[in-house]
Amino acid sequence: MRAVVVRRFGGPEVLEVAEVPVPEPGPGQVRIRVAAAAVNPVDLATRAGVLTAAGVIPPRKVLGLGWDVAGEVDAAGPGARFRPGDTVLGLRDRIALPLGAYADYVVLDASAVALAPPGVSPVEAATLPLNALTAAQALDLVESTGTVLVTGAAGAVGGYAVALAHARGRQVVAVAGEADEAIVRGFGADEFVPRGRDLGERVRARVPGGVDAVLDTALLGLDALDAVRGGGEFVAFAAGAAPIPLRGVRVRTVWIRADGEQLAGLATTLRPRVAGVLPLEKAPAAHERLAAGGVRGRLVLTP
Structure with a gap:
C-alpha cells in the first residue's frame, strides 16, 4: 500500500509516497480503508521538524503524516466496537508513528473513531476531527x-x-x-x-x-x-x-485528544468546510497551498 512519509525534515519536497506493508489492527483497534485525509498546519510543522525540535515528537527515522481520516472499516481487532463496512471518521493523535492518515489504510483505536453521519461525504467528514475536537476541547476548558x-x-x-x-x-x-x-x-x-x-x-x-x-x-x-x-x-x-x-x-x-464519542456529536452539528481536493500523490502541492495562506476550510487528500 501507499503512504506519505518523511525521512528527513524540510520543505514539501521531502514528502515521499512510499510502499509499506498494510497494517494489522490489534485488540480494540480498527483498520480503515482511507477515502479522504485532511491536511492541517500541524502536518506542515511535523514535516519541517518543528515539532521534533520542540520536543513534541521524539526523533524518528520515519514519520507518517495526517491526523484526520474518513473512510470504511476494513478489518476490526478483538473488542473493537465497529464492523467491516462501517463508514467512519477518526483522529490519529499518536503522531510519532511511522504511518499516518496520508495512506491507503490506517489503524486507529476504536475509541478514536465515530460513525460518519448520513449525507456527509468522506471528503467532508475528513475535515472535521482535528479542528472540531480542538475547538470543542478548548471551549471545555x-x-x-x-x-x-x-x-x-x-x-x-x-x-x-x-x-x-x-x-x-x-x-x-x-x-x-x-x-x-x-x-x-x-x-x-x-x-x-x-x-x-x-x-x-x-x-x-x-x-x-x-x-x-x-x-x-x-x-x-x-x-x-x-x-x-x-x-x-x-x-x-x-x-x-x-x-x-x-x-x-x-x-x-489545549492539548487535543482523540474522542470518538465527542466526535460523533460534533459531526452531526458542525458544517464541514472543504477548501479543495487533491490525490494522495499531490501532498507536496497541498502543503505548498496551505503554507501560502488564505485557505478557508481544509484541503483534502484522496487515495
Missing part, C-alpha cells in the same frame, strides 16, 4: 459562561470555536480579516473586530472592561491577552504559545 473572544475566527479551528461558543450560549466576539466579517458572523459571532494593532483597546471599546475569555486560535499571545478582563481566562492553541498570565488571567493550553 473555559469555566466562564460570559463573553468569549475568538481570534483567527475565519480559520478552520476558529470557525468551529465561534459556532460552538454560540451554540453554548456565549456572546462571541470574533477577530479576523476585514473581508471575512460576513463569514464569521454566519458562524454565529455577535461582534466583529478586524485583526490589527491595538486589539485590546478595540475589543474593550465593544466590551467594556474586557471579555471573560479568549480562544486564541491565531496565536496572537499578549495582544489577545490584553483584551481579557482581570481574572479572566485565556486558552492557547500551540506549545509555547501561552503568554504570561498577567492580571491574574488563568492561562491554559
